[in-house]
Amino acid sequence: MNKFKQYILIAITLLSNISCDKFNEADEAEKTAPLEVSITVDIDVPNMASSEGLVVKVVNNAEGYSYKKEFTGEHVSVKDVIPGIYTISVSGTAKDTSGTEYYINGNSVNQALYDDIVNVKINLQGLKVSPLVFKEIYYCGSRPPVGFSYFRDQFYEIYNNSNEVQYLDGVYMAHLYPTNATRELPVWPEADANKYCYGERVWKFPGTGKDYPLQPGESAVVAQFAANHKLEIYNPNSPVDCSHAEFEFNMNNANFPDQPAIDMVHVYNNGKAEMGSAPQYLTPVFGSAYAIFRVPADEKWDPVNDMSLQADDLSTSDEEHKARIPIKYILDAVEAVNDDSYTDAKRIPAVLDAGVTTVGSIYCSLAVARKVSLTDDGEIMRRSNGAIIFQDTNNSTEDFERGVVPEPHRYGTGVPFWNATY
Amino acid sequence: MNIIRILRCVAVFAFILSSKISDAQLCTSASVDMQKAQYLWFDTKNAAGIAHDSMTNYSNVKVGYDVEKGDFKRPQQGEADKNLSVKSEGFINLSKVMVWGKFTFRHENVEDASYNASITDPFRGMPYYVIDNYSDSKWRNQFYELQARMSVPVGNKIAVGLSGDYKASLAAKQRDPSVDTRFYTLRVIPSVTFDFNDHHRIGGHFNYTSVKEDSRMDNVYYYLYQFYWTHYGLGMSTQDYGYAGPTTNYIGDLLGGGLQYQFETKAWKVLMEAEYEKYVESAEQTYETPCKMFLVNDHTAKVKLSAIHSSDKFILVTKASYLYRHIDGIQYINQRDNTEAQQGWIDLHHDIRSTYDTRSVSFDYSIMRRRGQEYNWGIDASVNYVGYDDEYILPKSTKDSKNLFVEVASKKNFVVGEKKSRRLLVALKGGIRNAMEGGYNYGGTHKDYPAVAMEMSDEAFLTSDAWHIGGGVNYSQQLRESKKTTVFFNVAFDHHKSKAETFSKRNFTSCTLGFNF
Numbered sequence: 033m034n035k036f037k038q039y040i041l042i043a044i045t046l047l048s049n050i051s052c053d054k055f056n057e058a059d060e061a062e063k064t065a066p067l068e069v070s071i072t073v074d075i076d077v078p079n080m081a082s083s084e085g086l087v088v089k090v091v092n093n094a095e096g097y098s099y100k101k102e103f104t105g106e107h108v109s110v111k112d113v114i115p116g117i118y119t120i121s122v123s124g125t126a127k128d129t130s131g132t133e134y135y136i137n138g139n140s141v142n143q144a145l146y147d148d149i150v151n152v153k154i155n156l157q158g159l160k161v162s163p164l165v166f167k168e169i170y171y172c173g174s175r176p177p178v179g180f181s182y183f184r185d186q187f188y189e190i191y192n193n194s195n196e197v198q199y200l201d202g203v204y205m206a207h208l209y210p211t212n213a214t215r216e217l218p219v220w221p222e223a224d225a226n227k228y229c230y231g232e233r234v235w236k237f238p239g240t241g242k243d244y245p246l247q248p249g250e251s252a253v254v255a256q257f258a259a260n261h262k263l264e265i266y267n268p269n270s271p272v273d274c275s276h277a278e279f280e281f282n283m284n285n286a287n288f289p290d291q292p293a294i295d296m297v298h299v300y301n302n303g304k305a306e307m308g309s310a311p312q313y314l315t316p317v318f319g320s321a322y323a324i325f326r327v328p329a330d331e332k333w334d335p336v337n338d339m340s341l342q343a344d345d346l347s348t349s350d351e352e353h354k355a356r357i358p359i360k361y362i363l364d365a366v367e368a369v370n371d372d373s374y375t376d377a378k379r380i381p382a383v384l385d386a387g388v389t390t391v392g393s394i395y396c397s398l399a400v401a402r403k404v405s406l407t408d409d410g411e412i413m414r415r416s417n418g419a420i421i422f423q424d425t426n427n428s429t430e431d432f433e434r435g436v437v438p439e440p441h442r443y444g445t446g447v448p449f450w451n452a453t454y
Numbered sequence: 455m456n457i458i459r460i461l462r463c464v465a466v467f468a469f470i471l472s473s474k475i476s477d478a479q480l481c482t483s484a485s486v487d488m489q490k491a492q493y494l495w496f497d498t499k500n501a502a503g504i505a506h507d508s509m510t511n512y513s514n515v516k517v518g519y520d521v522e523k524g525d526f527k528r529p530q531q532g533e534a535d536k537n538l539s540v541k542s543e544g545f546i547n548l549s550k551v552m553v554w555g556k557f558t559f560r561h562e563n564v565e566d567a568s569y570n571a572s573i574t575d576p577f578r579g580m581p582y583y584v585i586d587n588y589s590d591s592k593w594r595n596q597f598y599e600l601q602a603r604m605s606v607p608v609g610n611k612i613a614v615g616l617s618g619d620y621k622a623s624l625a626a627k628q629r630d631p632s633v634d635t636r637f638y639t640l641r642v643i644p645s646v647t648f649d650f651n652d653h654h655r656i657g658g659h660f661n662y663t664s665v666k667e668d669s670r671m672d673n674v675y676y677y678l679y680q681f682y683w684t685h686y687g688l689g690m691s692t693q694d695y696g697y698a699g700p701t702t703n704y705i706g707d708l709l710g711g712g713l714q715y716q717f718e719t720k721a722w723k724v725l726m727e728a729e730y731e732k733y734v735e736s737a738e739q740t741y742e743t744p745c746k747m748f749l750v751n752d753h754t755a756k757v758k759l760s761a762i763h764s765s766d767k768f769i770l771v772t773k774a775s776y777l778y779r780h781i782d783g784i785q786y787i788n789q790r791d792n793t794e795a796q797q798g799w800i801d802l803h804h805d806i807r808s809t810y811d812t813r814s815v816s817f818d819y820s821i822m823r824r825r826g827q828e829y830n831w832g833i834d835a836s837v838n839y840v841g842y843d844d845e846y847i848l849p850k851s852t853k854d855s856k857n858l859f860v861e862v863a864s865k866k867n868f869v870v871g872e873k874k875s876r877r878l879l880v881a882l883k884g885g886i887r888n889a890m891e892g893g894y895n896y897g898g899t900h901k902d903y904p905a906v907a908m909e910m911s912d913e914a915f916l917t918s919d920a921w922h923i924g925g926g927v928n929y930s931q932q933l934r935e936s937k938k939t940t941v942f943f944n945v946a947f948d949h950h951k952s953k954a955e956t957f958s959k960r961n962f963t964s965c966t967l968g969f970n971f
Contacts, residue, residue: 054705054707054734054736054749055707055732055734057749057784057804058734058749058750058751058782058784059751061749061751061782061784061804061805061806062805062806063805063806063847064785064805064806064807064847064848065848066848094692094693095690095692095899096898096899096900097899114848114849115787115803115805116787117787117788117789142789142790142792144787144789144802144803146787146802146803146805147803148803149802180677181677215790216790216792217790217792218792219792219793219794219796346794347792347794347796370695370696371693371694371695372693373692373693373694373695392695393679393695394679
C-alpha cells in the first residue's frame, strides 16, 4: 500500500501546480450579450452648449462593427452594441453666438464597452474651420526595380480651401508624436490636459508675411526631395515627378542635393533648432500624423528656447523632447495609420482629426487624397473663381480617398505664381 | 535528433522488451492483431487494468512511409502529406510488474496546405489561431511520442497502475508568413482496479495532462510585409499586416477521470466505462507583455461498452460508445495601460463568444475465426455517427454537420508455408459516408476575409457524401525457423472519392517494414 500512497502524493503534487485561476476564469465566463450604450457630451467651446445635430459613431474597425446615430437631445443611446474595444467619436460643425464656425469634435479611443461600462461621456472641443488643408499626402514610398524600398518621393500638398487669399509665410508643418501608430500611447504631464499635441520635428514655411500667397484654389507641394523621382538615378518605378514642387525639406545631403524648390525652414528637432545628422526628412512609410499650424500674431512660440514648450513622454526613459503645440494653433491635421486594423491605435485627439486614413501598405506607390465636395447633382462644388471646394469635416476617414496614385496638383489645382520651377 | 540516433534508440528499446519473449509464441501479423483485439483494459486509460488483459509479451519495430494525396480534405490539410515514421512498441510481464511502452517518431512533409499559418494542429479544439490566404504552404513537421504504462498487482484484489505520455513536436511553415511552433504534452494517469471476485471488477483512473504550444511567427523575407488574420472561430477574424505575425503562448491543463466496471466469465468479457475530462487552454500573445487573447473551456464526456466473446473457433468483439464534447470559446477585452504605471495589458472582461458541440455514436463489430494463435479470417463492421454543431454568438454565425459512416472490412490470413510461418494477410475494406445535413451561415463582418472562405471550404468537406475502397497485403515470415522473430512487410491503399463536385478524391498509400519479436 505504500506505493499506492506514493501515487496519491504524486497526483496531489501535480494538481497543486494547475492554475486554478484559469479554471475559474473559464467557469465564470458567461455568454456574450448585446449592450445598450448611452453617450453624453461635454462641450468645451465658449458660447456653444447644444449637442443637437452632432453625429456619434461607435466603431470597432478591427472586428468591423460600426454604429452611427445623431444627437437629438442631451444624450444618445446606441443599441445592440457587441462588447469590445471601440473608438467613439462625436463630430459636427456649429457656429457660436458670434457666427464663427467651428469643427466640434471629441472622441474616446480604445474605449472598452462591456457589461459594467455602458455609459460614456465625451469631451468635445472646437477648432475653427481652417482655410488651409492638407490636400494630398504621399507617405508610403515606392519599390525600385532593384532593392526593396525608395522613400525619397514622399510629398505633402497644402491647399487653400477658402474664398480668400492665404499666406503660407510663417505657417508651421510638423509630424506628431508617436511617430508610428501604436496602442501603447505616450503619457504626458497631467497639467497638459488635452491642450497640446506634440511635434517630433517641426518646419516652417519661409517668408516675411506676404511672400507666398495662395489664392483660393491654389496649392503648394512640399516634397521630401524635389526631384523627378522617375529618373533612372532615383527610381523609375516611382509614381511622381516632384521637380516642380513648390517647397522641399532640404537636409543638406550631398547625394541628394538642393533642388530649385524653395527650402522649408527647419525649426525643431529633439529640443534643438539644428537638423541633426539624418540624411533626409523621412516620415514613417507606415503613415504618421501631420499638422500645419499658425501661431497667433500676439503670441510667441519658440520651443527651442522656451523649455516650457518642450515635453517628454513619461512612459519611456528616452530623453527625447517633443515640442508642445497648442491645439488652438492647429489649422489642419491628418492622421495616417498602417492599415485598417490600427484604427484603435489612434494617437492624436479627435479635435485635430476625428478619424484616420491609410493606404494599407508600404512602398506601394499610393497616396491619400482629399475628396472633392459634390453637389446634390454630383457636380464638383466650386467657388465663384472656379476653385474646387474640398471636403473638410475634420475626419480623415471620411474626407480622404485611400490608395490613389499620387499626383501633385491633382484636379488641376492652381500653381502659385511664385513657383519658379516651370 | 537525427534519424540514425532515433533508430538506435528504437533498437535498444525493442531489444530490452524482446528479451523475455517465449520462442513458442507465434509472431505473425495476424497473431499480434488477434492478441490486441482481446485487450479490453488496454483500450482504456486505466494502466492498472492491463494486469487483467492476459497480455502476452510482445515487441515490434516498424519503419513506415505513407502518402496522402488529393483534394478531398479539410482546407488546412495539405494536398499531399508524406510521412516517414519509426515506431517501436512492446509489453513485458515481469510477474510482479507489467510494463508496456511505445516510442514513435514521425517526420511529415506537407505540401500545398491552406490557411493555417501558426499552429501544429488546427483541429485540436482551439479555434484561435492565425491564418493566411495562401494555398501553397509547405510544412516540415517532426513528432516524437513516448508512452509507458505500468501495472503492479498489490495483493490478490488490487492492482495499481501509472501511465505516462510525453509528446513533443516541431512544426515549421516554410513560406511567409512563416512559423516555428513547438507543441508539448505531458500526461500522467494514475489508476487502480479492484476485484470483487473472479467475475466482477471495478477500476478508476485520474488524468492530468499539461499542454503547451509555443507559436512564433516570423517572416523569412522580413522586408516583404504579409497580411495575416487572427481567427476567433467560425470565420470571425481580424486582419493584420507586418514583417512578423504574433508570438502566441498556448497553455492548457486537463483534469479528468474514468470509472470502469468489468464482468468476466470463461467465454465473456464485458467492460463498461464512463469518462469525463475538463480541459482549459489559454492563448496569450507575446511573453514580454502578455495579453490574454482567448480561452477554451472544453468538456468531454464519454461512455463505452466493450464485449468480447471467445470460443474455440471464434472471437467476437463488440464495442459501442457515445461521446459528447462541448467547447466554450472565450474572448477577452483588454486595454493597454497607458498611464505612468505601465502595467501592460489589463484584462477587463471575458465572455463566451462561440460554442462548439460534438456528438458521436459509434458501433463496431468484429469476428475472427481462430487458427491456433492467429486468425484464419476476420470481418469487421462499423457504424459511426458524428455531428458538429457550432455557433458564433454575436454576430450570429452557425456551422453544423451530421455524418454517418458505414464501413465493412474483411481479412484473410493465407498460409504460404508452415516453414518459417510464412503468411500472406490480405485485407479489403470499403465504406460510405452519408452527409445527412449541415450548413454554414456567416453573419459576421468582413465577409471577404479568408477565414470565411476557409470555413466554407471546411463545411463543404464536412457535408460531402463520399465512399472509399481499399485494401492491403501483409507478408510475414520468421527470420529463422529456430527463432520466433518475424519480419513483415505491409502495403496498403485506400481510395476516397467524394460525390460533391467541389472535391475529387484522396488516396492513402502506405508501406511498412517491421519486425515482431
